[in-house]
Amino acid sequence: MEKLTIPEKTVERLPLYLRRSEELYSQGSESATSQKFVKDLPGISSAILRKDLSYFGNYGKKGTGYEIPKLIGRLREILKLHVETKVILVGAGNLGTALLTNSEFDHWGFEITSAFDSDPDVIGEEIGGVRVQSSQDLEQVIQIEGTKMAMLAVPANNAQSVTDSIVSAGIRGILNFTPILLEVPEEITVKRVDIMSKLKELNYHLDT
Amino acid sequence: MEKLTIPEKTVERLPLYLRRSEELYSQGSESATSQKFVKDLPGISSAILRKDLSYFGNYGKKGTGYEIPKLIGRLREILKLHVETKVILVGAGNLGTALLTNSEFDHWGFEITSAFDSDPDVIGEEIGGVRVQSSQDLEQVIQIEGTKMAMLAVPANNAQSVTDSIVSAGIRGILNFTPILLEVPEEITVKRVDIMSKLKELNYHLDT
DNA sequence: TAGATTGTTAATCGATTAACAATC
DNA sequence: TAGATTGTTAATCGATTAACAATC
Numbered sequence: 001m002e003k004l005t006i007p008e009k010t011v012e013r014l015p016l017y018l019r020r021s022e023e024l025y026s027q028g029s030e031s032a033t034s035q036k037f038v039k040d041l042p043g044i045s046s047a048i049l050r051k052d053l054s055y056f057g058n059y060g061k062k063g064t065g066y067e068i069p070k071l072i073g074r075l076r077e078i079l080k081l082h083v084e085t086k087v088i089l090v091g092a093g094n095l096g097t098a099l100l101t102n103s104e105f106d107h108w109g110f111e112i113t114s115a116f117d118s119d120p121d122v123i124g125e126e127i128g129g130v131r132v133q134s135s136q137d138l139e140q141v142i143q144i145e146g147t148k149m150a151m152l153a154v155p156a157n158n159a160q161s162v163t164d165s166i167v168s169a170g171i172r173g174i175l176n177f178t179p180i181l182l183e184v185p186e187e188i189t190v191k192r193v194d195i196m197s198k199l200k201e202l203n204y205h206l207d208t
Numbered sequence: 209m210e211k212l213t214i215p216e217k218t219v220e221r222l223p224l225y226l227r228r229s230e231e232l233y234s235q236g237s238e239s240a241t242s243q244k245f246v247k248d249l250p251g252i253s254s255a256i257l258r259k260d261l262s263y264f265g266n267y268g269k270k271g272t273g274y275e276i277p278k279l280i281g282r283l284r285e286i287l288k289l290h291v292e293t294k295v296i297l298v299g300a301g302n303l304g305t306a307l308l309t310n311s312e313f314d315h316w317g318f319e320i321t322s323a324f325d326s327d328p329d330v331i332g333e334e335i336g337g338v339r340v341q342s343s344q345d346l347e348q349v350i351q352i353e354g355t356k357m358a359m360l361a362v363p364a365n366n367a368q369s370v371t372d373s374i375v376s377a378g379i380r381g382i383l384n385f386t387p388i389l390l391e392v393p394e395e396i397t398v399k400r401v402d403i404m405s406k407l408k409e410l411n412y413h414l415d416t
Numbered sequence: 417t418a419g420a421t422t423g424t425t426a427a428t429c430g431a432t433t434a435a436c437a438a439t440c
Numbered sequence: 441t442a443g444a445t446t447g448t449t450a451a452t453c454g455a456t457t458a459a460c461a462a463t464c
Contacts, residue, residue, distance in 0.1 A: 015405040040391055062446040063440040098302035108404040173410040183248055189413045191406045196316040197223040198399045202381040205397045270422040271464040
């Protein structure tokens with residue numbers, strides 16, 4: 001069977017399409033043309049929207065456009081939002097607390113199953129419905145739960161050692177909120193949330 | 209005078225190069241070849257590093273590579289880290305607090321000059337050396353300070369109205385931490401910190 | 417000098433856009 | 441049917457890579 005590979009750029013745009021669909025729907029639109037759809041999505045043309053969607057099937061109606069509720073359903077399927085993916089959080093400081101109390105995870109098919117911290121004052125606290133556990137139990141809990149994804153919101157100086165530990169316990173994907181460039185085996189995927197780089201790009205654009 | 213435009217992708221990689229340079233330096237390296245430099249920078253080849261750097265001048269030495277301290281200095285110049293750029297923060301909740309107590313801003317040439325919130329319990333508090341002001345004073349403070357950049361860490365339902373207000377007060381670049389797709393005039397630049405999209409991409413890679 | 421690596425050119429690759437036949 | 445827009449092809453554009461002359 002031939003496996004069609006979806007371009008990386010397309011994968012990156014899909015969540016944006018879902019957000020935009022939900023926005024249009026909440027504004028009362030039942031359908032939208034590709035033109036109307038990409039209005040206010042900077043850098044995305046109607047042609048690219050049509051091409052991106054066409055990788056997954058024929059969702060539009062020639063002459064009229066796309067039915068929003070149907071599109072939302074399809075995008076939620078493609079993005080597998082009906083399956084709950086377990087994620088752990090390491091580091092329950094201010095940022096960790098913001099993540100634990102963020103209601104978006106649920107909407108996007110994620111469940112933060114456990115949170116960890118090394119501060120005795122924080123261990124045992126319940127934040128956003130999750131009880132914070134000791135970092136000492138990290139590896140054990142990952143192995144028991146079988147969790148494959150982790151968010152890393154610890155201080156920079158702990159980032160690499162925590163990474164080594166969660167990777168050896170079975171974590172395969174890491175969302176890294178620290179400024180550290182983590183070293184991991186090549187089969188492990190790391191994505192960074194890099195605020196400073198984003199700010200610098202913004203700054204660069206304002207100057208240009 | 210001809211203005212050489214730097215590719216967007218190159219601009220995005222520069223902060224990463226600075227981080228990697230500082231990492232190498234802190235590990236005791238005084239110099240590095242392009243090969244050694246891009247080790248552990250996934251998706252970046254030595255050729256692309258050399259090409260990116262060559263847009264700004266000849267920083268390497270043929271036969272030996274790049275001198276790290278010199279490279280750090282050059283990158284800090286290119287990225288204009290010697291100039292302090294003023295940024296305001298709107299929303300001093302958990303995420304806002306994490307930003308206010310993040311020491312990276314200073315290192316990257318940013319100063320959070322003011323923070324705003326609408327919660328009376330938070331207004332007047334000092335967080336990370338910045339006193340939280342009332343959102344009612346937002347426009348006035350922006351105009352007096354002449355700030356051009358803002359970070360938006362407010363609840364989703366306030367995001368668009370706060371945006372309208374800061375844009376009318378003179379803000380030209382926004383780093384958006386909310387899930388809302390902001391509508392702004394086309395001369396205003398918005399960048400998003402989109403955690404759910406990053407998690408979804410990560411998730412997609414683990415499945416594939 | 418001999419060995420090594422940069423800076424740069426030309427070739428390749430992939431993604432975006434323009435354009436239009438198919439069709440609702 | 442007439443008008444409009446999708447889905448898709450071919451052309452364009454831009455970014456990455458391979459390769460090597462220049463040179464430290």
